[in-house]
Amino acid sequence: MPFPSMCPLAVRRLVAVTALALLPQVAGAQTTSPAAPTAASSTATDTAQAAAARVFVDCQSSNCDFDFFRDQMRWVNFVRDRLFSDVLLLVTSLRTGAGGIEYTIAAIGNDKYKGRADTAVVVAAPNDAQDVVRRSLARTFSLLLAPYAAKSPLASRIDLTYRAPVGATTNPKSVKDPWNFWVYRISANGFGSGEKRQQFMSGFLNASANRVTAAWKVNVGANLGYDESRFTLSNGSTFTNLLRNYGGNTLVARSIGNHFAVGANVSGSYSDFSNYRLNLRVMPALEWNLFDYKDFTRRQLTTYYALGVGSYQYKQPTIYDRYSETRPLHSLTVAWNARQPWGSVNWSLFGSQYLHNTRFNSYGTSGFIDLRIAKGLSINVGGNYSRVNDQLYLPRGTLNDNEIIARQQALATNYRFFLNFGMSYTFGSIYNTIVNPRFGGTRGGGQMVMSF
Missing domain, CATH: 2.40.160 (Porin)
Incomplete structure (x- = not known):
């Protein structure tokens, strides 16, 4: 059955309604809310974010992708100096016998949390992709930082999830290595x-x-x-x-x-x-x-x-x-x-x-x-x-x-x-939670050619 034809006035009205419907989504693309925040809600969000736990990551490994961590863990404030931090994540590594890397992560409290320290270990297999390793590190960072985030104004916005293992648990002692x-x-x-x-x-x-x-x-x-x-x-x-x-x-x-x-x-x-x-x-x-x-x-x-x-x-x-x-x-x-x-x-x-x-x-x-x-x-x-x-x-x-x-x-x-x-x-702003990947492809020292 053919569609009925539309008059030019109907077309203009449809375009106008569609633009008005999409405008709030475009304006709010950087937020998690479906509409642009009001001035009052924006101020409240900024205040809560400013009071979030301040974290400094000390890691020399190439698998420590700091842009990735900042993008995935927006419920903390990553700062540029340990002396500004509430908690220091100290990451050390050693190669395993199989050729992988064992990361030891120490979360050391600073300032009002001084005296608190927790440690976790992440083992990366020799053939793990960099994305797999950085996600494992980010997940472990989150677990270590959860007690600090629980005391921040952003605590009500944070959820803890658990993925149950599929099948029976394997006993490491029963594994036979050929x-x-x-x-x-x-x-x-x-x-x-x-x-x-x-x-x-x-x-x-x-x-x-x-x-x-x-x-x-x-x-x-x-x-x-x-x-x-x-x-x-x-x-x-x-x-x-x-x-x-x-x-x-x-x-x-x-x-x-x-x-x-x-x-x-x-x-x-x-x-x-x-x-x-x-x-x-x-x-x-x-x-x-x-x-x-x-x-x-x-x-x-x-x-x-x-x-x-x-x-x-x-x-x-x-x-x-x-x-x-x-x-x-x-x-x-x-x-x-x-x-x-x-x-x-x-x-x-x-x-x-x-x-x-x-x-x-x-x-x-x-x-x-x-x-x-x-x-x-x-x-x-x-x-x-x-x-x-x-x-x-x-x-x-x-x-x-x-x-x-x-x-x-x-x-x-x-x-x-x-x-x-x-x-x-280094001086200036102590916060570096924003990630902007634009023009990132020019870092390799190559030439950029623009055509019009």
């Missing part, structure tokens, strides 16, 4: 670039097999590296810098209680740069942690001692006129790692020594500290320094200038150092 906790990885990559007078090629291959349980840790790995550079000099000659290295290592460690571990590390390698045809080391070791190992994500103070033997075969005769030698040696490392609301610190003292002649030794210190010293102000300082007196591998003879500039071989030295310093200061 791989017996072994995880294998193989990776390879290569690079190449060049122009008329210079070319670069490099490639890397890594393979590993790891088995990690509460009692044992076994890591087996092998690697191969190839790096070649070619330069055409001003006199027309060609200079080639070739660096190859390959080798493997095995680590076996056994947990002893909550503070001790014992094990051994065996490694062998070839290196053009260090003049090694074979660098073989067998090093039994003992480690002691002042703190309980279960607190590793927040603090560790460890002492690691190894005693063993090194057997070396050199590509070229050394400055001591040797093609090979076998020497006893030992090493000691004291390391402190902490992640606290005031920042983080990683610091160590290390030293090693050959026992056949104790004047062949090296020792030094290495560290990094990141401090939030005031509202909006943070500084970080890092570096290392070591005294070097154990270069038994140095080849006899001298290098030409091109070989020195290209770092074709290790050079004689009695010290090494590295330093870095950084500072940042």
Whole structure:
């Protein structure tokens, strides 16, 4: 049956009615209400939002998508500095034996909530997509922040839901792992670039097999590296810098209680740069942690001692006129790692020594500290320094200038150092709950082309 025709006046009336019906929805697109809020309701909403729990997230993982968290958790106020917060979410992570990541999240109360602390753990599988991980983190953040939100003016607008599991619950102890906790990885990559007078090629291959349980840790790995550079000099000659290295290592460690571990590390390698045809080391070791190992994500103070033997075969005769030698040696490392609301610190003292002649030794210190010293102000300082007196591998003879500039071989030295310093200061609004994704596609450094 054909539709009756409409006169132009009827069409204009229909368009006008449709526009009036859609206008409130367009105006209120940024709110959850079906119509534009009145001035009184808007003021009340703004007041309630301003009094919501203030949260600062301290997370260094790439899976911490802060824009996503702000968009999904609008019932709290995310602030830019921990000193402005009611609660700090401190996120630390460690790789699991299967290759995934275990996130430990500590919710630490501040200001009027000072003294309160809760902890939760999220385990991400090695093949989990980033969206799966960030949703798991956001869900856990919400659970930890619920007690704080319950005391805010927004509490009446928040609901807690539960998704019942489908089927019977699986007992982890009844799961049979056909791989017996072994995880294998193989990776390879290569690079190449060049122009008329210079070319670069490099490639890397890594393979590993790891088995990690509460009692044992076994890591087996092998690697191969190839790096070649070619330069055409001003006199027309060609200079080639070739660096190859390959080798493997095995680590076996056994947990002893909550503070001790014992094990051994065996490694062998070839290196053009260090003049090694074979660098073989067998090093039994003992480690002691002042703190309980279960607190590793927040603090560790460890002492690691190894005693063993090194057997070396050199590509070229050394400055001591040797093609090979076998020497006893030992090493000691004291390391402190902490992640606290005031920042983080990683610091160590290390030293090693050959026992056949104790004047062949090296020792030094290495560290990094990141401090939030005031509202909006943070500084970080890092570096290392070591005294070097154990270069038994140095080849006899001298290098030409091109070989020195290209770092074709290790050079004689009695010290090494590295330093870095950084500072940042942020001021302005302490709230950052708004997410605006517009023009986000231009962040990658590419060019934007506009056409009309």
